[in-house]
Amino acid sequence: MRRVVILTGHFPEQKRKPSMLWVAHHLQEMGWHVTLATVGYSWLSRLTGDKRLAHEPQPGTRFRSETLTTIFHWSPLHPVSTRRPGLDALLSPLHQLFPAFWGPVLEPHLAQAALVLIESGAPVMLAPLARRFAPKARLVYRVNDDMRLIKAPRALLMAEARAAKLVDRISTASPHLARRFHPGKVTLDPMGIPQRLLQVSNPDPYTPRARFEAVCAGTTLLDLPALVRIASEAPHWRLHVLGPTGFACETPANLVLHGEKSHADTLAFIAHADIGLAPYRDAPGIEYQTHNSNRIGLYRHVGLPILGPDRLCHPSAPSIIGYADPDWRFRCETRGKRPESLPDWSDLARRLVQKGVTVPPLEVSILPEIA
Numbered sequence: 001m002r003r004v005v006i007l008t009g010h011f012p013e014q015k016r017k018p019s020m021l022w023v024a025h026h027l028q029e030m031g032w033h034v035t036l037a038t039v040g041y042s043w044l045s046r047l048t049g050d051k052r053l054a055h056e057p058q059p060g061t062r063f064r065s066e067t068l069t070t071i072f073h074w075s076p077l078h079p080v081s082t083r084r085p086g087l088d089a090l091l092s093p094l095h096q097l098f099p100a101f102w103g104p105v106l107e108p109h110l111a112q113a114a115l116v117l118i119e120s121g122a123p124v125m126l127a128p129l130a131r132r133f134a135p136k137a138r139l140v141y142r143v144n145d146d147m148r149l150i151k152a153p154r155a156l157l158m159a160e161a162r163a164a165k166l167v168d169r170i171s172t173a174s175p176h177l178a179r180r181f182h183p184g185k186v187t188l189d190p191m192g193i194p195q196r197l198l199q200v201s202n203p204d205p206y207t208p209r210a211r212f213e214a215v216c217a218g219t220t221l222l223d224l225p226a227l228v229r230i231a232s233e234a235p236h237w238r239l240h241v242l243g244p245t246g247f248a249c250e251t252p253a254n255l256v257l258h259g260e261k262s263h264a265d266t267l268a269f270i271a272h273a274d275i276g277l278a279p280y281r282d283a284p285g286i287e288y289q290t291h292n293s294n295r296i297g298l299y300r301h302v303g304l305p306i307l308g309p310d311r312l313c314h315p316s317a318p319s320i321i322g323y324a325d326p327d328w329r330f331r332c333e334t335r336g337k338r339p340e341s342l343p344d345w346s347d348l349a350r351r352l353v354q355k356g357v358t359v360p361p362l363e364v365s366i367l368p369e370i371a
Helices: 019-029 043-047 085-110 122-133 154-166 224-233 263-271 286-292 294-302 328-334 345-353
Strands: 003-008 033-038 060-065 068-072 115-119 138-143 169-172 186-188 212-217 237-242 255-259 275-277 306-308 320-322
Touching: 003 019, 003 085, 003 122, 019 033, 019 115, 019 345, 033 085, 068 085, 085 122, 085 154, 115 122, 115 345, 122 138, 122 154, 138 154, 212 263, 212 294, 212 328, 224 237, 224 255, 237 263, 263 294, 275 294, 294 306, 320 328
Parallel strands: 003 033, 003 115, 033 068, 115 138, 138 169, 169 186, 212 237, 212 275, 237 255, 275 306, 306 320
Antiparallel strands: 060 068
């Protein structure tokens, strides 16, 4: 049985499944043995109350089935930024505790791997380990996030630059992110949607319904002030935010913060919505979410008009309406649903294991910036 090690920051028990968990699922269906290593958490994560740890993960190596092994441990320290450049520089040497801890844990699994998938974020610091312990395996760096936008420490950005030279391939869904890497290694591999689950009919969660129901299915890089502004300017809309926000502030009555929801519940909120909300923080670089956002993909599949910052607007995604459009309310309310055909997550899994070049971006430039 072919073996793949996936280095990710996500847990198999998460309520909402991100891309790497879908890839892991479909690789098992394709006959691969998957070792899913969840890395990027330390005792510091527990002390700071990291919201991703709400389900209280148990450390250890678990052989869950003939095709799935999961690994999770608390490392002594994980890559973290204090948001103070001087202090970050002093802490930078300590970040080496992270790969030093994970080396002995991962070595026996990497030694058997034919493929190693490394997701952006803390896992990128383990790319040298993967190359050392799996010299014959193909290494693929899957870029799902722009780490500069999530204020990653400089050590992590430097690790990404080194990893870009070590891996055999760099995969991303975003042409915007692809331009940061050497063109000879980059492939554009679109995000997917769970086709089978989307064929299941879920009951309408909006009861009784408001005149227009708008859903924000996720809280990554959330711009809450933008949502408050939309709720105030469209009082006949009811806005629903799914996912942890960490905010404890007063919001308009038509803005409902639901907290984390199961994947089935999330799909129901999207399927029965009138409008999809993508209130990402309006910062330079956020453009990559046009092609990388799971929620935008689901909105497009259902055919919802999508409201978000103007930076997300792109000819390849005509359903996205920018905040600056003076007719944004009228367009959202009258556009109607126009479903789009998008690939399944199994398509991404197949693309990640293939050896050939897929679709190179039209414009690429240099290795990631260290700034």
